[in-house]
Amino acid sequence: MTIAFAMFAVGWGANQFSPMLIVYRHELKLTAGEVAGLFLVYALTLIPGLLIGGPASDRFGRRPVVWPFVALSPVATLLFVLGPRSLAMLAAGRAVAGLCSGVVFGSATAWVQEVSPRGGADEGTSARRSALALTAGFGLGPLAAALLAQWAPDPLVIPYLPHLVIGAAAAAALGRTPSAAPAPRSRAYGSRRAARRWPPAAVRTARFWLAVAPASPLVFGSVALAIVVLPEEVTSAGSLSAGFAGLMTALSFAPGVAVQPFARRLRNPLTGAVAGLACGAAGTAVGIAAVAGPDRVLAGLAAVLLGLAYGLCLVSGLRQAEQVAAAGERGAVIACYYALAYLGFAAPYLAAGLGAAAGKTGAFVALTAIIGGIGLWTAGYAAHVRNAAREAEADTSVSCPAQDPGFGAAMR
Helix, strand or coil: CHHHHHHHHHHHHHHCCCCHHHHHHHHCCCCHHHHHHHHHHHHHHHHHHHHHHHHHHHHHCHHHHHHHHHHHHHHHHHHHHHCCCCHHHHHHHHHHHHHHHHHHHHHHHHHHHHHCCCCHHHCCHHHHHHHHHHHHHHHHHHHHHHHHHHHCCCCCCHHHHHHHHHHHHHHHHHHCCCCCCCCCCCHHHCCHHHHCCCCCHHHHCHHHHHHHCCCCHHHHHHHHHHHHHHHHHHCCCCCCCHHHHHHHHHHHHHHHHHCHHHHHHCCCHHHHHHHHHHHHHHHHHHHHHHHHCCCHHHHHHHHHHHHHHHHHHHHHHHHHHHHHCCHHHHHHHHHHHHHHHHHHHHHHHHHHHHHHHHHHHHHHHHHHHHHHHHHHHHHHHHHHHHHHHHHHHHHHHHHCHHHCCCHHHHHC
């Protein structure tokens, strides 16, 4: 619970900034390029943090790597408070927040997996715990910030105060948590040098790229469409408010939390990925009508479907990453998975590019086709895996004398 609380706190700090972009655009008269830059700088430090933090925690242990960046997360928020009208301070805070998120998410997810029960009825428990902690932070952070920005005085400062308290409490609690020893190196990789080879062995497999990777960008791509693109497309620039952005955040993340226990109970995590992609395609399909209207009610329905896509794809991806990763490379494999998932934050830029070429409605038509195509691919691969497993079972039963009813007669 302490590790999960730390993930929740860092997730809160990472995503609380999303509805604030609307406030900054109005209060500071920022251009579209400056707003996009503040959104992008987070990803520029997050992905290196993922790719460095995961392998480092595999080698040196989880707590020595995770705790300093949990403690640094409220410092990033403090930069927003100290320089609310300085573009440089805002960019610095976003950069530090991205670095903290990158290091913590991959390493702490691996840590949760190591202390969670595994196998049997507990299959998928660690993936659901990690996903729930992140989703709760991602959802409640921007919701609280949006409500405070909409109705509290000083909307550039007060929305950040809750995270200063939550972040400090998480750092204090995690500082007293026993450190996990570095995971033992698997003999399958021969030597310590081979075990530290980059990318990790599981990421170099066909299963990772054919089953795990295709759906991973939809994890954060779905919520980016729900909380960044749709609010702007269904409201005018003058009427777009932090309150409506907060409502869209709640409508996307609440279903994302609710569906995660169901995703954990699915026998095959690929089934969850297929279901998530189907929900994502349905969400962008509803988005076609929402932006054509424009219609805020349909936008809310699209956000619910996109939130379901987020929850299903996140739990499915984490379960598969857990299954393919050896003990000595778990942090590195999860970091690679999150790096692919965070590519989904480029969805607003993809939507903008498609919109420039085909209009707002055409952009959502194209997004529906893209997500639907990935869903068909994943469903086909899942069917191929099931058929291969059945054929292997059939071959085994025929070749095993103890299971062949005709074997005794043939011998006689």
